[in-house]
Amino acid sequence: MHIQEFQNHMKRLYYYKDSKRGIEKTYIWFTQEVGELGKAMLDQDKEAIKNETSDVLAWLLSLCNLLDIDLEEAAVSKYGNNCPKCNKSPCECPFN
Ligand SMILES: [Zn+2]
Structure with a gap:
């Protein structure tokens, strides 16, 4: 699955909720997930690191969907x- 496909997948799953929550609160959730990734790294907990990196990507893509940013296009x-x-x-x- 390419980044763009995954972003569209996240849009199907969460866009309704993301748009209700709004950009600012979604950004706050994203930063909280980055913090949780940092804690998992400090704890050297591999399963938690895998879990939190997935959450960071998911929330980043939610934010990109709200901001109308195609992350694959932007990153490439x-x-x-x-x-x-x-x-x-x-x-x-x-x-x-
Ligand atoms: Zn360089």
Whole structure:
């Protein structure tokens, strides 16, 4: 399944609820899921990490659906070829 297909799948599953909740509250849910991923990583809990990475992607796609962003198009446009900063592959940007 491609990102775009998965985004459409998430739209079928959740768009009605997402649009009722709205962009701001959906963004807050997304950031909470990022926090839960951080906790799972600190706990070194592999099952929880898998679970939370899935939630982060799901909430990001819900947000993209509300914002009318095609994440696959946006991500491939920015990162589909070389590094967008140094234009190399692999990236040769200095560590920061
Ligand atoms: Zn780079």
